[in-house]
Amino acid sequence: MSEIWPRRPRLVAGNWKMHRTSAEGAALSGEIAALVRGQKACAVALCPPFPAIEAVGRSLRDSGIHLGAQNMHPEPQGAFTGEVSGSMLRGAGCRFVILGHSERRHGMGETDDVVARKLRAALRDGLTAIVCVGETLSEREGGQTAEVLVRQVRTVYDGLPPGTARQTVIAYEPVWAIGTGRVATPEQASEAHRVIRATLDRVVGAGTGAEVALLYGGSVNPGNAPALFAEDEVDGALVGGASLEAASFWRIVAAAS
């Protein structure tokens, strides 16, 4: 994986969440591929729901767009009804996996320790993890944003060798901005990204923070993307709602390119 991650690449990833059947996903990814084809300034990934992964992968063939999943189990196989492993995702053509999304942390009880185990499993299975971190509204209002980000990054990255940590991506997604239409300001995103980079430097090793791609996520749309991407700290975006429509997703990719 080191080939596309030499120096903090730009990346725009679409998180489709629980939207689109395999037929719908193939159609949407075909539309996106037709728009994105040929642009090389920014890496692009689509993360459909599990049942749509193979159909979307087929429709993305030769498009240069990467395939990703939204979650995985830390064990390689076993009696875990309803779960999928990293090697299964690799076998289905995935390059990326989103880990620790707030909808899993807050809706499914995923802790920092679980996300840490999943990250190691993703690395073992050759997947590039997009590790999500971010504070809730009450944590922000209570002045705890930095403390929460430090705790999340520290727990998940503690003990990882720098060369391995560099193969991952972190998405800063303030919980209050996800699906709410209330986007973080470019300054808020940059400030959070600086905290995350400084924590990586302390936990993993000096210089690591500057080499890990950091995405912003939470109500990104074609209107607010250019100002977010104008920040040196922001290397791309994890896009939910606006990735479900080819033209709006393409405009976000174009803004990052």
Ligand code: PGA
């Ligand atoms: P949103 O979702 O763009 O719809 O706010 C982002 C995400 O949850 O990754």
